[in-house]
Amino acid sequence: xxxTVPPTSLCxxxxxxxxxxxxxxxxxxxxxRGRISILPLKDEGYDIRKVVKNINxxxxxxxxxxxxxxxxxxxxxxxxxxxxYCEYILKQMDMDRNLAVASGDIEGARxxxxxxxxxxxxxxxSFLNEIGGRFPPYxxxxxxxxxxxxxxxxxxxxxxxxxxxxxxxxxxxxGFKDWGLAMKCLGYHPLEILYRCVKYVLMDxxxxxxxxxxxxxxxxxxxxxxxxRDPYYxxxxxxxxxYTHDKQKRRMVxxxxxxxxTEM
Numbered sequence: 001x002x003x004t005v006p007p008t009s010l011c012x013x014x015x016x017x018x019x020x021x022x023x024x025x026x027x028x029x030x031x032x033r034g035r036i037s038i039l040p041l042k043d044e045g046y047d048i049r050k051v052v053k054n055i056n057x058x059x060x061x062x063x064x065x066x067x068x069x070x071x072x073x074x075x076x077x078x079x080x081x082x083x084x085y086c087e088y089i090l091k092q093m094d095m096d097r098n099l100a101v102a103s104g105d106i107e108g109a110r111x112x113x114x115x116x117x118x119x120x121x122x123x124x125x126s127f128l129n130e131i132g133g134r135f136p137p138y139x140x141x142x143x144x145x146x147x148x149x150x151x152x153x154x155x156x157x158x159x160x161x162x163x164x165x166x167x168x169x170x171x172x173x174x175g176f177k178d179w180g181l182a183m184k185c186l187g188y189h190p191l192e193i194l195y196r197c198v199k200y201v202l203m204d205x206x207x208x209x210x211x212x213x214x215x216x217x218x219x220x221x222x223x224x225x226x227x228x229r230d231p232y233y234x235x236x237x238x239x240x241x242x243y244t245h246d247k248q249k250r251r252m253v254x255x256x257x258x259x260x261x262t263e264m
Contacts, residue, residue: 001035107165140236
């Protein structure tokens with residue numbers, strides 16, 4: 001609310017916090033009367049895979065309170081943004097009408113990324129409506145919307161020149177649950193999976209066991225369990241799978257072609 005360009009409408013999804021979150025929210029709701037709504041959900045225990053349910057619930061609530069909005073921003077509960085964050089991202093999206101999803105970057109991110117982050121992410125609502133107005137209700141939703149944007153001819157962007165703080169340690173709580181299966185259903189190429197696992201294990205050996213689980217789920221579990229019978233396949237469309245697979249294949253071929261020749 002202290003942003004140089006504050007939100008027209010803000011929906012806070014409270015999924016069963018047991019501390020003083022509710023009291024703080026009610027105080028803020030009274031202070032910014034008519035601009036903040038609170039959506040209380042039942043506490044189902046912490047599971048990173050349930051975040052998408054909260055996001056979809058928030059999207060539906062925002063549609064009712066701010067029907068004519070052009071952009072929607074998704075934020076985590078543990079993120080602190082510079083005051084001009086929204087203004088900066090909005091200017092970029094206003095200048096490029098083909099830009100569907102954009103974000104700043106995280107201060108001190110262990111793995112810099114060119115893709116928009118999950119928190120601090122702005123989405124053009126006309127694009128969101130074009131793809132159904134909500135995220136697929138399974139893990140992999142953050143990647144799906146980015147690949148869907150590219151598949152439909154839109155652009156996406158991460159802006160490292162504007163950074164925000166993420167107070168919770170990145171990657172410490174999701175446990176890589178369903179990553180391998182989500183990548184399989186999103187159409188990730190096998191070489192891309194091997195490249196990513198080797199790359200990140202070399203960068204941080206503490207995640208070695210977790211990436212073994214990713215490999216197991218992608219190469220073994222998805223085949224034994226029959227990934228096509230899994231509900232993921234009902235929500236991650238074939239167009240995105242084909243697009244992602246072909247794009248990553250071309251990328252890996254380019255990378256291999258650029259490898260230096262082995263000296264004899």
